[in-house]
Amino acid sequence: MSKYLSPDQVVELIPGMSKGALAQLRFTGKGPRYRKPTPKTVIYVESEVIEWIENSARFGTALEAV
Incomplete structure (x- = not known):
């Protein structure tokens, strides 16, 4: 079963x-996937937040311009 996180919990994680x-x-579409079950509620799946963090791994700044 997925563990859901509030935005407050996500910022504590990062x-x-x-x-x-x-x-x-969220606005630019560059962050982790999120859910919006109601117009004022935003939640994240913990495993997807961690996957997003892991996918941001870099070996050096010189390679980012490529």
């Missing part, structure tokens, strides 16, 4: 992340 930055990632 060091340096703010709720505003997480909201901006």
Whole structure:
């Protein structure tokens, strides 16, 4: 069974992340997948947040421009 996280719980999971930055990632479509079961409720699946973090792994800044 999936564990759902609120935006507050997601920002606790990611060091340096703010709720505003997480909201901006939602707006631009660059953040982790989320669900919106009601117009004012946003939730995330914990495993998808962790997968999004893991997919952001980089070997060096020089390679990001490619």
